[in-house]
Amino acid sequence: MALVPFFLEIMTDCIGDGVGAIKEHKSIYRRGARRWRKLYRANGHLFQAKRFNRDSVMPSQEPPVDDKNDGVDLPSEETDGIAYISSSRKHDNIKDDSEDLKPVIDGVDGIKISQGLGLQDFDLIRVIGRGSYAKVLLVRLKKNDQIYAMKVVKKELVHDDEDIDWVQTEKHVFEQASSNPFLVGLHSCFQTTSRYWQIHSVQPGSSSLSSLTHDREPSTCFRAVSVPDPLPFSPARLFLVIEYVNGGDLMFHMQRQRKLPEEHARFYAAEICIALNFLHERGIIYRDLKLDNVLLDADGHIKLTDYGMCKEGLGPGDTTSTFCGTPNYIAPEILRGEEYGFSVDWWALGVLMFEMMAGRSPFDIITDNPDMNTEDYLFQVILEKPIRIPRFLSVKASHVLKGFLNKDPKERLGCRPQTGFSDIKSHAFFRSIDWDLLEKKQALPPFQPQITDDYGLDNFDTQFTSEPVQLTPDDEDVIKRIDQSEFEGFEYINPLLLSAEESV
Secondary structure (H helix, E strand, O other): OOOEEEEOOOOOOOOOOOOOOOOOOOOOHHHHOOOEEEEEOOOOOOEOOOOOOOOOOOOOOOOOOOOOOOOOOOOOOOOOOHHHHHOOOHHHHHHHHHHHHHHHHOOOOOOOOOEEEEEEHHHEEEEEOOOOOOEEEEEEEEOOOOEEEEEEEEHHHHHHHHHHHHHHHHHHHHHHHHHOOOOEEEEEEEEOOOEEEEEEOOOOOOOOOEEEEOOOOOOOOEEEEEOOOOOOOOOEEEEEEEEOOOOHHHHHHHHHHOOOHHHHHHHHHHHOOOOOOHHHHHHOOOOOOOOOHEEEOOOOOOEEEEOOOOOOOOOOOOOHHHHHHHHHHHHHHOOOOEOOOHHHHHHHHHHHHHHHHOOOOOOOOOOOOOOHHHHHHHHHHHHHHOOOOOOOOOOHHHHHHHHHOOOOOOOOOOOOOOOHHHHHOOHHHHHHOOOOHHHHHOOOOOHHHHHHOOOOOOHHOHHOOOOOOOOOOOOOHHHHHHOHHOOOOOEEOHHHHHHHHHOO
């Protein structure tokens, strides 16, 4: 039976982590990242290849992925993050191991991972981001006053295989990112239960609680208070507690400066290169590099965030084929429907560097014709139109842009097997960079963001920071339909960050 694959667009936008300002842009250049699902047509019917729900597997127990189908004659669906899906595979040989591991992980400084942290352990300070799937809050861990960003995902919006893959992939990459200075890392994950928590405002210096109101003082923070309820409720939300980066994102700063000096762009691009190479060495394609996802810390160093588009598990020479990304940054090989690898990240870096130094997209479409203000036309421009480098850029800058924006991935800068990253570091544009100092985060940044208050909220969009800090009510009928087994093993506490907190 012949199977005809094609793609169906399923998302209008995708969220950032929210530790940088998240914005909705009307322009085709600023629409959020998307995925297109691969469907199959057979005998007049449409179907999507699904995997069956299986017993959960803890990440530390999960053996290497075997992509072979055992007696299943269905087309394999391209799903991201399959290297870590806690509920996607069954391995009989690990059933007893979970009991052996439980006393070990339960003993981390007396905090039981099975219960873990909860919403009651944090003061909620502000909303700092929002997207299709989640809102992001600025929070304070009560036991040590450390500040974090908290990504809150409603489970009712994570309702099929690809959405669950996205959450698990992002969590897994967050875990690995904690060991790199240029990637936002994960502190902890937990689930909470529907209607168990109410949010109350707390005035500084006061122990009294008042009901949440919209017109509050700027210094007011919020506390989750347990509300006893005799009825059993299923978990309604997922929480990812991540590093808080308070300098704003590059989009925020570009909107104020229009374009950056080449020296600034060189510094940011070099640190991004280190972050991307870190991911690539671990078999991860980032696939969502853009101005919105490049954050600046208080010192001016960058951190990449938002790992929902990542693809895990790629070895040397491996490729994937998912059609996804933010339209303006999608590489030509993705648009051509070709198999691709890490090359797409170096293309996106070229687009981002062009935007930083030229103050505009390399694929600007200036027209009043509505037929040309579409993604289809944008994709045609990316595939067919030559990229014109502004004359005011230096020769070195022009050369590095042409290298990254080569439409042939085999000829693109950074894409040669074994020597790709070395080719980037030795390029004339980066000759002034001391890579050893940079990798140790000891190079002096060219710009330091202004932090005018305790949290740096001036670097976040006021459309979020002015929102009331509240969790919207849950639809109990929707909650009852959620398969909670899909989220088993979601709880997590980063032992590295935990030990650092205890030393504080």
